[in-house]
Amino acid sequence: xxxxxxxxxxxxxxxxxxxxxxxxxxxxxxxxxxxxxxxxxxxxxxxxxxxxxxxxxxxxxxxxxxxxxxxxxxxxxxxxxxxxxxxxxxxxxxxxxxxxxxxxxxxxxxxxxxxxxxxxxxxxxxxxxxxxxxxxxxxxxxxxxxxxxxxxxxxxxxxxxxxxxxxxxxxxxxxxxxxxxxxxxxxxxxxxxxxxxxxxxxxxxxxxxxxxxxxxxxxxxxxxxxxxxxxxxxxxxxxxxxxxxxxxxxxxxxxxxxxxxxxxxxxxxxxxxxxxxxxxxxxxxxxxxxxxxxxxxxxxxxxxxxxxxxxxxxx
Numbered sequence: 420x421x422x423x424x425x426x427x428x429x430x431x432x433x434x435x436x437x438x439x440x441x442x443x444x445x446x447x448x449x450x451x452x453x454x455x456x457x458x459x460x461x462x463x464x465x466x467x468x469x470x471x472x473x474x475x476x477x478x479x480x481x482x483x484x485x486x487x488x489x490x491x492x493x494x495x496x497x498x499x500x501x502x503x504x505x506x507x508x509x510x511x512x513x514x515x516x517x518x519x520x521x522x523x524x525x526x527x528x529x530x531x532x533x534x535x536x537x538x539x540x541x542x543x544x545x546x547x548x549x550x551x552x553x554x555x556x557x558x559x560x561x562x563x564x565x566x567x568x569x570x571x572x573x574x575x576x577x578x579x580x581x582x583x584x585x586x587x588x589x590x591x592x593x594x595x596x597x598x599x600x601x602x603x604x605x606x607x608x609x610x611x612x613x614x615x616x617x618x619x620x621x622x623x624x625x626x627x628x629x630x631x632x633x634x635x636x637x638x639x640x641x642x643x644x645x646x647x648x649x650x651x652x653x654x655x656x657x658x659x660x661x662x663x664x665x666x667x668x669x670x671x672x673x674x675x676x677x678x679x680x681x682x683x684x685x686x687x688x689x690x691x692x693x694x695x696x697x698x699x700x701x702x703x704x705x706x707x708x709x710x711x712x713x714x715x716x717x718x719x720x721x722x723x724x725x726x727x728x729x730x731x732x733x734x
Contacts (some may be wrong), residue, residue, distance in 0.1 A: 424491035424497050426456045427490040432467060433457065434487045438476035491561030492698050496589050499701050512541040513703040517564030518557045521548045522645055523690060526663040530720055535710050550618040564704045567711065570689040571620035579691035579711045582715040586687040587628055588728055592655050593668065593675035604682040605632040611655035612639030614648050625660055628685050652676050662688045672690040678728035
């Protein structure tokens, strides 16, 4: 079987563009050249990669989707090889794409990216944020090779390494009568309006906490933005539950919140480094994974016990 990296680039670009014509424009290559390369590759592999739609472009067949996912990673390895060959004996170079659950990105990625840039200036990190389903889709499609996320609903084709546990905390207004308590039972909040971080799988986790406590939350507001939740809480509109708590109690609008431990021993979330099982990490990606692991280990910037929430009297 003989096919070139150029042909794989044509396949990936055509899949992303949705048509051979648009792929040809993006690559500055003639349309017949791309069509011929795609047909030859399909003949070599013995599978149909694209389903052609008259005057409506192309879509991937199931086999084509798998091929494109693997081709993205193979092309990334090829770019690394080329850069390494050009800089033998020097430090690692290249671009990597890392995914991160949105709340974890806000809490941990600024420190991780800054520290990693100092350690490995030759590696450029592109960050893609999303909810759990978007993180998994990015890994399966090959758009990202590593992700910092949770252990929610991880499919068999994804493997993960646990970095830390984040227990749930109650977030309420700094003016709330319970704000200065050392801990609060979730049952004490049963009659108060609950503001839900409404993300796939996250909402199921929060529901499980209420089920474990034997109460039904009074959901008053749903949003995908935790900063909006903090603002609503700071203005006395309810309370919420959060795990990746910020190191500040001040919201974007200047309002104040309190973050208080929950009395009950409820399930924590597991922060994981996720990757596709069937592919080994490229050297540059592995270097970032190692750096992130060290950051959450004893002595690291996010060492156990160092990421507890700030108190409401903090500046």
